[in-house]
Structure formats: C-alpha cells, structure tokens
Amino acid sequence: MPELDQISQGIGENVARVDVQEKASGAALFTDDIQFGSNLLHARIKRSPLPHAIIQSIDISQAERLPGVKAVVTGADFAGRIGLYLKDRHIFARDRVRFIGEPVAGVAAISEEIAEKALDLIRVEYEPLQPIFHPLDAIKPDAPLIHPDLGSYEVVNFIFPEPGTNISNHFKIRKGDVERAWAQCTAVVEREYYIPHIQHVPIETHVAVAQVSHLGKITLWSSSQSPFAQRDLIAKTLGFSPSDVRVISPYVGGGFGCKAGVTMEALPIVIAMKAKGFPVKLRLTREEEFYTNFVRQALVIRLKMGCDQAGNLLALENTMYWDGGASTEYGVNITRAGGYSSTGPYDVPNVKTDSYCVYTNNIIGGPYRGFGMSELHTGIEQCVDELADALGMDKVEFRLRNVVQGGDTLATGMTMHPTGIKECIQKVAAAVDWGKTSKSTEPYLKRGKGIAIMWKAPAMPPNPGSSATIKLNEDGTLLLGIGGQEIGQGTFTVMAQLAAATLGVPVKAVRIAKPVDTDYSPYEWQTVASRLTWSMGNAVLAAAQDARRQILAIVAEAWKEDVDDLDILDGVVISRKTEKEIKLKDFAVYGIPKENFEGWIGGPIFGRGKFMPTYVTGLDKETGQGKRAVVHYTTGAQAFEIEVDIRTGKLHVLRAAAAFDVGKAINPELVRAQMEGGLIQGLSSALFEQMIFKEGTMQNPNFVDYRIATTVDLPDEMMTFIVEVPQDDGPFGARGVGEHPMVPTVAGIANAIQDALGIRMQGPPFTAEKILLTLQSQEEKKG
Amino acid sequence: MADQIVQMTVNGRLEQYRIPQHMTLLRFLREMLALTGTKNGCEAGECGACTVLLNGEPVNSCLVLAVECDGATVETVEGLTERGALAALQQTFMEENAIQCGFCTPGMLISAYALLQRSPHPSDQEIKEALVGNLCRCTGYERIVKAVRQAAQA
Ligand code: FES
Ligand code: FES
Numbered sequence A: 001m002p003e004l005d006q007i008s009q010g011i012g013e014n015v016a017r018v019d020v021q022e023k024a025s026g027a028a029l030f031t032d033d034i035q036f037g038s039n040l041l042h043a044r045i046k047r048s049p050l051p052h053a054i055i056q057s058i059d060i061s062q063a064e065r066l067p068g069v070k071a072v073v074t075g076a077d078f079a080g081r082i083g084l085y086l087k088d089r090h091i092f093a094r095d096r097v098r099f100i101g102e103p104v105a106g107v108a109a110i111s112e113e114i115a116e117k118a119l120d121l122i123r124v125e126y127e128p129l130q131p132i133f134h135p136l137d138a139i140k141p142d143a144p145l146i147h148p149d150l151g152s153y154e155v156v157n158f159i160f161p162e163p164g165t166n167i168s169n170h171f172k173i174r175k176g177d178v179e180r181a182w183a184q185c186t187a188v189v190e191r192e193y194y195i196p197h198i199q200h201v202p203i204e205t206h207v208a209v210a211q212v213s214h215l216g217k218i219t220l221w222s223s224s225q226s227p228f229a230q231r232d233l234i235a236k237t238l239g240f241s242p243s244d245v246r247v248i249s250p251y252v253g254g255g256f257g258c259k260a261g262v263t264m265e266a267l268p269i270v271i272a273m274k275a276k277g278f279p280v281k282l283r284l285t286r287e288e289e290f291y292t293n294f295v296r297q298a299l300v301i302r303l304k305m306g307c308d309q310a311g312n313l314l315a316l317e318n319t320m321y322w323d324g325g326a327s328t329e330y331g332v333n334i335t336r337a338g339g340y341s342s343t344g345p346y347d348v349p350n351v352k353t354d355s356y357c358v359y360t361n362n363i364i365g366g367p368y369r370g371f372g373m374s375e376l377h378t379g380i381e382q383c384v385d386e387l388a389d390a391l392g393m394d395k396v397e398f399r400l401r402n403v404v405q406g407g408d409t410l411a412t413g414m415t416m417h418p419t420g421i422k423e424c425i426q427k428v429a430a431a432v433d434w435g436k437t438s439k440s441t442e443p444y445l446k447r448g449k450g451i452a453i454m455w456k457a458p459a460m461p462p463n464p465g466s467s468a469t470i471k472l473n474e475d476g477t478l479l480l481g482i483g484g485q486e487i488g489q490g491t492f493t494v495m496a497q498l499a500a501a502t503l504g505v506p507v508k509a510v511r512i513a514k515p516v517d518t519d520y521s522p523y524e525w526q527t528v529a530s531r532l533t534w535s536m537g538n539a540v541l542a543a544a545q546d547a548r549r550q551i552l553a554i555v556a557e558a559w560k561e562d563v564d565d566l567d568i569l570d571g572v573v574i575s576r577k578t579e580k581e582i583k584l585k586d587f588a589v590y591g592i593p594k595e596n597f598e599g600w601i602g603g604p605i606f607g608r609g610k611f612m613p614t615y616v617t618g619l620d621k622e623t624g625q626g627k628r629a630v631v632h633y634t635t636g637a638q639a640f641e642i643e644v645d646i647r648t649g650k651l652h653v654l655r656a657a658a659a660f661d662v663g664k665a666i667n668p669e670l671v672r673a674q675m676e677g678g679l680i681q682g683l684s685s686a687l688f689e690q691m692i693f694k695e696g697t698m699q700n701p702n703f704v705d706y707r708i709a710t711t712v713d714l715p716d717e718m719m720t721f722i723v724e725v726p727q728d729d730g731p732f733g734a735r736g737v738g739e740h741p742m743v744p745t746v747a748g749i750a751n752a753i754q755d756a757l758g759i760r761m762q763g764p765p766f767t768a769e770k771i772l773l774t775l776q777s778q779e780e781k782k783g
Numbered sequence B: 001m002a003d004q005i006v007q008m009t010v011n012g013r014l015e016q017y018r019i020p021q022h023m024t025l026l027r028f029l030r031e032m033l034a035l036t037g038t039k040n041g042c043e044a045g046e047c048g049a050c051t052v053l054l055n056g057e058p059v060n061s062c063l064v065l066a067v068e069c070d071g072a073t074v075e076t077v078e079g080l081t082e083r084g085a086l087a088a089l090q091q092t093f094m095e096e097n098a099i100q101c102g103f104c105t106p107g108m109l110i111s112a113y114a115l116l117q118r119s120p121h122p123s124d125q126e127i128k129e130a131l132v133g134n135l136c137r138c139t140g141y142e143r144i145v146k147a148v149r150q151a152a153q154a
Helices: A020-025 A061-065 A112-121 A178-184 A227-238 A266-272 A286-291 A331-340 A373-391 A395-402 A421-431 A491-503 A532-559 A668-687 A745-757 A768-782 B025-032 B077-082 B087-095 B105-118 B124-130 B142-153
Strands: A041-047 A053-059 A069-074 A103-109 A123-128 A167-175 A187-195 A207-212 A218-222 A245-249 A280-283 A298-307 A313-325 A350-359 A445-456 A466-472 A478-482 A510-512 A566-569 A572-575 A581-583 A606-611 A634-645 A650-661 A717-723 B003-010 B013-020 B051-054 B057-060 B072-075
Touching: A020 B077, A020 B087, A020 B105, A041 A112, A041 A266, A053 A103, A061 A069, A061 A112, A069 A112, A069 A266, A103 A112, A103 A266, A167 A331, A178 A298, A178 A313, A178 A350, A187 A373, A207 A266, A218 A227, A218 A266, A227 A245, A227 A266, A266 A280, A298 A373, A313 A331, A313 A373, A331 A350, A331 A373, A373 A395, A373 A445, A373 A745, A395 A421, A395 A445, A421 A445, A421 A634, A421 A650, A421 A717, A445 A745, A466 A491, A466 A532, A478 A491, A478 A532, A491 A510, A491 A532, A532 A566, A532 A572, A532 A606, A634 A745, A650 A668, A650 A745, A650 A768, A668 A717, A668 A745, A668 B142, A745 A768, B013 B025, B025 B051, B051 B105, B057 B105, B077 B105, B087 B105, B087 B142, B105 B124, B105 B142, B124 B142
Parallel strands: A041 A280, A218 A245, A313 A350, A478 A510, A650 A717, B003 B072
Antiparallel strands: A041 A103, A053 A123, A069 A103, A167 A350, A187 A298, A207 A218, A207 A280, A298 A313, A445 A634, A466 A478, A466 A606, A566 A572, A572 A581, A634 A650, B003 B013, B051 B057, B051 B072
16 A cells, blocks of 8 residues: 555645536536437426415326427326435425425426426415414414324434424433532523525526436436435335436536425426336526525524633533424534534534424525534624623633643534644634724725634435545546535536546546446535535545556556555556566556567456445433534634615625645645535625515515626635645545635624624624614614 | 417527527527526526527526527527637636636636726726626635636736
C-alpha cells in the first residue's frame, strides 16, 4: 500500500472542474434536453384545490375520451405507500387529500395542451375537512387527525411516531438535570422564533421521463440527487423488485435537497404504466415547483438557555415543532437531526430537547441544504448573543469559551472528534475587525456587526453505502464509475482528483462514467448530507488502490521485480530499482507479453471499492443517549458587517466572512465556491424569502413575488477561509461542506441587525419593510 | 392551431420553418432544432436561463413567439460557441469557477456577451445590473461578476 504522502499529488490543488467545458458550451445534457422523438407523451397533473378533504368521487371518463389522450390515472390504480423513513404518502391521493397541490389524477397526451385540456375534463367531488395550518394547532388534543392510520404505516426503527396524534416523530434528549441547573444560572434567556417555509429554487425545475416496456420493465430518466433511492422506493411501492427499475440521471440543474428521495418522479412512471412503450415526460412548471414539491418546512422553536457568572453555558432546553406538512416521510429525519444537534456547537452539561415532527395541511417539508440546521441555529445563535449581552461579555469570547472541542461528551453521549471551530471563529472575527466600530457616511445609515457559528453532521440512516469502479481504457485513461450525482457542487472533479492522485495518473486522464445509471453505475445511497467527498471519496480511494495493486502486480510479474520497487507516476509505471518504464496504455487492456513469446501476463484492469460507516449506533428513545449518534460534524462560522438605511429599512452587507473546517480541502477553490454560494443562498433566505400562504394556498409562486438574491444583492466584500483539522476516516482527511455555508447566515445577519439597530425580530426574512416596521414600533414604545 | 411559415437565420443558417403559431422561440429552439443549450427555467421572463440573441440583442426567448421572428437572426449558446464569440467569457468563467450546476450558464454567458458588446469596459456596477435578470442559485454571483470583469480586461 502506498503511503498517503506519496500519492497525494494533485490533492489540495485547484484543478479545473471536469464538467466545465460541457457546461460553458451548452453541450451538457440535462434531463429535459434528452431527445425522445415524436412518440414522447406529455404528462400533466390534476391537483387538489383543497387543503384537507375526502375524495368522494373522481370521474375520468370524459378525459379518457379526448382525442390525443393516451392514459389517465388516479389513486384508485395504485394502493401502495411511499416514503424514505416513514411510508405515509400515496403516489396519487386515494381516500383523501391533505394539501393544496397534492396529485389527484394524471394524464398523458400527445401534447401538453391536450393534457391540460384533459385535466379540465376530470371531475373530482370533495367533502371538505377542517384543515390545520400551524403545528401548534395540530398538536392540540382536539385537533382533527391528518393521518388517522399513522399507527399502521411502515417506519424505520429510529423514528418514533405517536399514533392517534398529528406527531409523526418525537425525538428526545435528557441529559443531566436542567431544572436544577437553572437555579445556578446567572443569566437565562427564553425565546421563541418562527422560521417560515422557503423553497429550494433550483433554476432547473423537476423533470422526469418514464418508459414502461410491454414486459413491465421500468426506465426512468430524472433530474435526481438519488437515482438509487428512487429505484428502491418506487419499485417497492409498486410491488416490483428494485432491479426491475432502471434510473438514468444526467446533470442536475441545482438540487439543494429538493431532488433527493422521491417527489414527483413516481407520477410519470405510473402514468406510463398505462401507456406502455411510450416515453412519458413530466416537467414541473415554475409555479408547480414552488408549491407542489418539497419545501423547507417551517419551524417554531422555543429555547431556554442559561449560563453562570463566568459565561459557562449550564443548561439548554430546546422544544422544536417542525411543520412537516401533509407528509413527513423525509421530514421525520430532519426532526431527528434537529434533535441530536439541538445544542448547536456548544458544550452544555444539562440538556432537555423535544423535537416534534407535526403533520399539518401545508405543503410537504423535505430536505433542504442544511437539513434543519439553518432553522435550529437561527434560534441558538441569537440566544447565545443575548446571553453574552446579559453578562456584558464579548460575543466572540463567549463563544470561544463554550464551543465544543475534541473529547467533549456531546448531548447524545457521543465523544466529539477534533474540530477547528475555534480557528473558524477567530478567522471570521478578525476578517470583519471584530470589536472595532466603523462609522457610516450618513447619520441615517446605521452599521453593525454580527457573528454566528454552526455545526452539522451528515443526517442519514446509520449505514448508507458508497461504491466505485475504475476501468482502465486502451489509451491509458481511466473510467471512474460512481453513483453520486454532480449537482453543481463539483463532486465529479473531486472524485477525479482522488482517483488520479491515488492511482498515479494526471487528473485529465480520468473520465467520469455518466450519466449515473442504476444499471451500470456502482451503488450510492443518495447525493445528500454533504456526504460524498467523505463517503464516496473513500470508495473511490479504495477502487483506485485496488486498480493500482492490479497494475503493479502485472508489471512486477513481467519484470520479475518486487512490487515495492514500483510506482506509478503520471500514467507511467516505473521501477525505482531498474529504472524501467512502461506506460499504462501499453498494457492496461491487452497485458504484457512474456519474454520469447512464452505467453502473456495481465488482462483488463478493473478496480473496485466500497465504503459504509459501520460504527453509528442507535439512540435511546427516551433519553437520546447512545455511543455514536453520527459519523462526524463539520463546523464553521460566519461574520458580517452590515449597514441599514433607517429611512427605508434596506439592509446592505458591507463585509461577509466565512470559515469552515473541511478536514482537508481536496480542491480549495471548489470549497470556496461552496462557501460563497451557500452564503448568498443564506443571505437570500435572511433578507427576502418566505412562501406566503393563505388558507394553504401559496400567494407568491413566481420570481417576482418570491424574490431570491440576484447580482445586485452581493456584499461589497466576501472573504472565505479554509480550516483543516483532519477527519480520521475521511479521504486525505476530508469531510463535506456542501450544506454548511448557509447554516449560520440568518443568525449572523440577525445579530448584526441587533448590533446596528438594537432590534430583534421573531424570524426571517428581515425585509426592508419588516425592519422599518420594527423600528417604528420600537420608537412608539419609547415615545 | 395553425402553423405559419417563417424564415429565420439561426446560428448563421437561413432556413424556412413551419412553426405552430403559439410556440415560443424557446420551445422552437429546444424542441424543433434540438438546440438544448438554451434552458427553460420559468417560461415567464423571470429567470434569464433562456436568454438568446435576437437580432443581436439579448432576449428571454420564452417571451417571444417563434413566428414573430420571421426574417430575424437568432443566436444561441451553441452557435456563439461555434463561431468563437464566447471564447473569452467561457475561458474566464472556467478559470474563475463561475459555473456550478451550469443551468444558468448559457443565459449568463449571453447576457454578459451582450453587455461587453455594448460596453467593452464595464464597471462592476454595470456588470451586476446587466446580469440582474439572470438568476443563479448556486454560485452566489461573485465569481460570475469577476469572470465578466476578467473577460473585459482580456
Ligand atoms: S425561462 Fe425565460 S426567463 Fe425563465
Ligand atoms: S450554476 Fe447553478 S444556477 Fe447558476
């Protein structure tokens, strides 16, 4: 086995993205770009106009008779339930509808226009039920049940639904004795925040094309973070074997979580089952993208935190009510992640946490970059600021004193690994000249600074697997097979770097086998949780080491040398002893002839590798205690300097700084690109974004009324810092950072607003209007 | 719905097309000519992913009916790439890592190209304003602005 430092060539280098040429020329293929010819059918979905109702009848007879219509399906055709952690959803609604936008019937026709027309011909009779739009209403004892059959649903063993209520998961931590601890606290803050629904807003909306053969074999082309999970979930729901379903997934035009698991992809499949042989495409409109798919669920968070005179955190009580929406099949695990990380990155001896996933008749909550952590830290990090203020202590100092360190026992009982969070805090604080006030040019412009820190673990089942293959080509290049998806984060490039460095070839000699295809690509659980660099990276490393072993064994035999004297440099096998050389392309497929034509050595080289964490343990249902709750935590910090125009309430970011401990930056520029993109997405959610609902109907499903950050919202200056405290089981020490950069942003901005204006709001977005109103009401209170 | 005969020069090639009257330029390019580099992000003129050059001006092709383009010249990312018009920008977009998922990229490149055509040495403010209609959810824009600045200096 080669030593890591020998083979780390190219690691830590800013290699150009391997997908960049395709993407800069328009040649990169996305799902909607695949040409299916004139037999392509177009699917449209009839959706529930009511938030909660019994379906009395559906009449599809007129729609079926419309010329050009090839298939009409309803929930009556498919009984199975689908879901990642809790099977609580039908592909098409059956007995009742639970949110506005829920699929009720689907049509495939020879054109979108005809499909739309057919939708109008479908008659659905509903008997309205009382809807519930707020999680605090849904937990009332007399609240109507949204899922009366909750007790009969299939669920994984680490999620705890409470049948007979609207609570689909209740995660608890009981550590120490909070009640006793409050008495010892010098300062205690108690706050409630509301974090509204927001949407992922990938610029590419969801799109999937399904084809069902006359023998019933299913092929799905989808823009997906989870081809393998889709195959598995959809097959099981429809009563197939996963290997009867093939999912092909080309480039993804942004995911951020909304293209994980299964959302709309089963719809064209079940429609295609009634139009065998035809490819059936469903592409969501922007409006549908907003209100019919996964969103980031809203959260009510109640926090009580206390510390002693010296500023040591003593106790934390955290009660979270997640607005899971009409289905919580994925959301139940966000509740769990929020629960086991509920202290934020702090060492707190006494903890009481209750994290509830609550059914409502709102849109379905799903994974969103950060998986609950942005929402959680929005609360924690504001409370921490208030505690520091109560003691008159510097906020950076307060954090440094309490922040989690390697060796600490976490709230779940797990022992923390080494982490660079202190360095992250110091870096961002220095970058914004923490502690110094800066003067604005005008009296109506008020400046302030804010800091916020974070942690996040990959939230997933205990055993999500990765695998990789490496096939050497005749020309000495290698084809790297992976099942993880390129969704913009740069994973194809990082994997190419890992393979190249380990094997001893230049990065440009690595081709990624794409599109990801569940029939040909090695297994990968999902492209989520910032887990690929670490998990899939380990599999790629193993595959490259396997291929390397095979290569060296062939050459050693041919040259009658010891493998230990051989190395691979730049695609050439060399002997350090005899100084012989042979290029990979000269034998990678055909082998090496023995002397005197006495036969051959070798044959096609094919490396394989896998990785699966095997050490994550369960947590006790009543106390949340266990040996190892998660694989690891990535930590980080952000600091901001802002300026607010008190005449208009408009906020402008002067300086933004971000620092994250990534263990090892395989490609530093790609890490920085994540830090910047995440920061702006976080800023967008802090300042602008909120899905506005009226009786369950979204009022702003377009980019005019749901504004996201654009070029003009950029901070004047954005600074990024990479901290590297290695991960013991990461490839070259790396851990993931895809989601983390937007986690502390809302809290950091909120803290800066407080510093500038002396106001706090109950939750984001901190729009100009809201800032102005809060300022005015504060004036009135004073006046 | 009736079709209409239209003469159009797409990426330097003059041809006659039979186009349904209601079909947008975006759909015509993607569905009839397989020019799928032009992206569909909203079909409402709000995201810029569908930006093409129409008679040299950047437009949201989802807002233009194809039949309105009778006699017009249309250029897409494919054509502009082929004739080398985007080379400088593509180079700096690659160097600056201004591309992540790549879905907004063709539209961004074309808006940026149009800006540099009318203003070869734009200020940062001008760049930001020229790209304000092109949404990108991945990059945080900073690198895109920088890439345009670099291309202008090249
Ligand atoms: S698709 Fe044309 S502007 Fe969005
Ligand atoms: S790179 Fe993904 S939208 Fe811009």
